[in-house]
Amino acid sequence: MDSSQCKNTPLYVGIDGGGTKCCASLYDVNGTLLASAITGPANPLHGLERTLESIVSATSQALANSGLSQYQLSDLVVGAGLAGVNLPSLYAEVEAWEHPFAHFYLTTDLHIACLGAHQQKDGAIVICGTGSCGYALVGQQSHRLGGHGFPYGDKGSxxxxxxxxxxxxxxxxxxxxxxxxxxxxxxxxxxxxxxxxxxxxxxxxxxxxxxxxxxxxxxxxxxxxxxxxxxxxxxxxxxxxxxxxxxxxxxxxxxxxxxxxxxxxxxxxxxxxxxxxLVPARGEPQLGALLYAQSQHQMFQGMAS
Amino acid sequence: MDSSQCKNTPLYVGIDGGGTKCCASLYDVNGTLLASAITGPANPLHGLERTLESIVSATSQALANSGLSQYQLSDLVVGAGLAGVNLPSLYAEVEAWEHPFAHFYLTTDLHIACLGAHQQKDGAIVICGTGSCGYALVGQQSHRLGGHGFPYGDKGSxxxxxxxxxxxxxxxxxxxxxxxxxxxxxxxxxxxxxxxxxxxxxxxxxxxxxxxxxxxxxxxxxxxxxxxxxxxxxxxxxxxxxxxxxxxxxxxxxxxxxxxxxxxxxxxxxxxxxxxxLVPARGEPQLGALLYAQSQHQMFQGMAS
Structure with a gap:
């Protein structure tokens, strides 16, 4: 992709936000990866302002890295999976954000990791890093196991x-x-x-x-x-x-x-x-965020038309 | 004891200070309990100012409760065993206090609990409440077991x-x-x-x-x-x-x-x-604090004379 890309074609951003970093990947309409960037923490449980700053700066950097200077943040369709927003109050706070993007679709970090790993098909993930958690997605139904937090939960982490x-x-x-x-x-x-x-x-x-x-x-x-x-x-x-x-x-x-x-x-x-x-994960969480943004955007456009 | 007690006779206070409360007991020179009082937290790890306030207010209240109105704080010989002062830095901070008493002798809560339980004889204690800890006193040698803190230590607590x-x-x-x-x-x-x-x-x-x-x-x-x-x-x-x-x-x-x-x-x-x-504890930690104050005071007086 070169900088001659027409601005009429939408660009998508998939964001994976957690307690230590925020990863943003920029994709074209076919899901081809154009550029990525990583910034600071993006778990609203540990700070809403910081989270929103990390999202904006990661997206801006990914866009700058792509060299597509004719695009601005307001041209982008963004999907974000964030830690912490499984709590309804935090979900509502992030949703109320007056974001600088064309569209902003929010879900949890577990959801996008599962969508990315199984390319939107039914499947489950076990995450084991600093914390641990299980998550399954069957059709529209999700099931969460563990992940209650440290030091009482997150066994095996x-x-x-x-x-x-x-x-x-x-x-x-x-x-x-x-x-x-x-x-x-x-x-x-x-x-x-x-x-x-x-x-x-x-x-x-x-x-x-x-x-x-x-x-x-x-x-x-x-x-x-x-x-x-x-x-x-x-x-x-x-x-x-x-x-x-x-x-x-x-x-x-x-x-x-x-x-x-x-x-x-x-x-x-x-x-x-x-x-x-076990099966290997087919894609990164950012890809899951892209897939989520695309499906939500289609639904949104369908409702709008 | 009535209010005719002569001010020339020293009065002693034994203080047991911990994370939730500060217990002060007032004794005459023979170790007879005259009055007691309980105030707020007195663990300098969680606040030095609060600790010093709790000590002063518990002592003032115990003195008021005794009805010995001819005595003031500056007439009292105080022994205090506090949680937290096993850390040398906290011990030094409390020791540097310009206290309002005649004398102030500081040691740990474990030390006074052990002195009180065994009436200054060799012995050991196991404390099991919110936290847990073991402590032995053999002559001038003390030995501490466990009590490293929650959630990694304090097993059984x-x-x-x-x-x-x-x-x-x-x-x-x-x-x-x-x-x-x-x-x-x-x-x-x-x-x-x-x-x-x-x-x-x-x-x-x-x-x-x-x-x-x-x-x-x-x-x-x-x-x-x-x-x-x-x-x-x-x-x-x-x-x-x-x-x-x-x-x-x-x-x-x-x-x-x-x-x-x-x-x-x-x-x-x-x-x-x-x-x-196991043997039953023979006295309260405040009694241990009194015994500590008396022994330190004798030593201090001996050096001064």
Whole structure:
């Protein structure tokens, strides 16, 4: 696509907004990717203004990256899937935004991830990164599993793995448990020498700080440390349960894709039965946001005409 | 004691300061309790100004309650055991206070609880309320076990029990675990009808809110609910470990007292071996603070003379 693209042809933007970043991808009307950009946090639960700024700046940057200087924000049809907007009050707040785009279609981050992974067909996803969550889409019906948040929910997630390791290490230092390998790994990670210093590093930290320990726990588990194996196995058993339960939402079984920063590392730990239900994700969440924007836009245009 | 008490005789105050309240007890020189008062929070970790205000107001009220109108704050020898001052920086901040008393001797809440429970003799305590912690005093040597804080430490505590119950109830609602009795009890407790409403009640709440669920979990365990039994048993096993380890700090074994809001409810769940090591606390933490103030004051006076 060159800069001679006619302004009569609409351009679409798919946005995936979460607690750490906002990804925007610009597509032509055929769904061909033209350009992308990444900006800051876009979870309205942690700040509405910041979220809207991240959306505008990511879209502006993607448009600038495309070189299509004849287009402005007001020419774009935008679909956005944001974390946090499963809460009706936050959904309403973002919906009330006087956005600078031609159209703005809002849904959840889980919805666009599922649409992207299964190219709008029925399917389910398990996301496992800093948090964890399951989501299935069958026709117009969606089903959510888990994802209640840290530290009480989000079992199997990176933050959960980090917290479980930290708990066991504290018991180890008190002599009421044994986790020498994890204790050594955590001290090394934080470059400290005792349990009280570890507490100072982790007390009152957000889930993202705990999640940074997850790969270290996987490393210990793969090096046959029994305590790390126990943690990762418990996490994998939970993900197996999510996968089996999500896939049972339709007959024949729903295909499930596992996404997120820990998807790859968990593969070897999942049960054979769960693995049989897995399919690779066919597209990114931003593509799901594009598909959502297109379908909503068609419906909207249909109603308007 | 009547108001004819001579001002030449010193009066002592013992203060027990924690996250929810500040207890002050006024004693004569023989350790006879004259009056007490309770005011607001006195954990400098959660606010230094508030802590100092609570100490002054609790002491003033105890003095007023005694009817000894010839005494002023500047006549009192005060000993205070505060939560939080195990952190050297907080200890230094409270020590730097230009207090209104004749003398002010500062130590930790654990130290005075142990001094009070064992009347200054060698001994150990396990505190189990909102948080949990073990502490032993052998001569001038103290040993601390656990008490690293919520949600990663403080195993067996009220907050820990509440969190464990909440986790299991969320899994129950997702169909990846079974905890029907606890689920029913939590919905009833918060007067809500589903898991998302429970999450809204408990998300981002402090440990004290989780601890409010502890008695409900004990109730379920005593009514033979297997999930509640599993939680309480795990907590009791940890307390057994604390008790055994603390008592091993001297030969013959150190006597251990179990204190705090859940001490009574845990009794039936402790092992026979742990129970053999337990003795009832002989005095309140405020008495421990008095004993600390007296011993420090003697030393101080000795140095001054």
């Amino acid at each position: 990176g933050a959960w793995i980090g917290m479980e390791a930290f708990k066991r290490v504290l018991l180890h230092f008190d002599g009421v448990g044994s986790a020498p390998k994890l204790a050594e790994a955590l001290l090394l990670h934080f470059d400290v020498s005792n349990d009280l210093a570890l507490v100072e590093c982790l007390a009152k930290q957000p889930s993202s700080e705990y999640a940074k320990l997850a790969n270290l726990v996987f490393d210990c588990a793969e090096a046959k440390d029994p305590v790390a194996i126990e943690i990762i196995t418990e996490g994998a058993v939970y993900l197996n349960q999510l996968i089996e339960q999500l896939s049972a939402h339709s007959e024949p079984q729903l295909p499930v894709s596992i996404l997120g920063g820990l998807a790859r590392r968990y593969q070897a730990w999942l049960s054979a039965s769960a693995k049989q239900r | 009220g907050a820990w029990i509440g969190m464990e119950a909440f986790k299991r109830v969320l899994l129950h609602f997702d169909g990846v675990g079974s905890a029907p009795k606890l689920a029913e009890a939590l919905l009833l407790h918060f007067d809500v009808s589903n898991d998302l409403a429970l999450v809204e009640c408990l998300a981002k709440q402090p440990s004290s809110e989780y601890a409010k669920l502890a008695n409900l979990v004990f109730d379920c365990a005593e009514a033979k609910d297997p999930v509640a039994i599993e939680i309480i048993t795990e907590g009791a096993v940890y307390l057994n470990q604390l008790i055994e380890q603390l008592s091993a700090h001297s030969e013959p074994q150190l006597p251990v007292s179990i204190l705090g809001g859940l001490a009574r409810r845990y009794q039936a769940w402790l092992s026979a071996s742990a129970k053999q090591r």
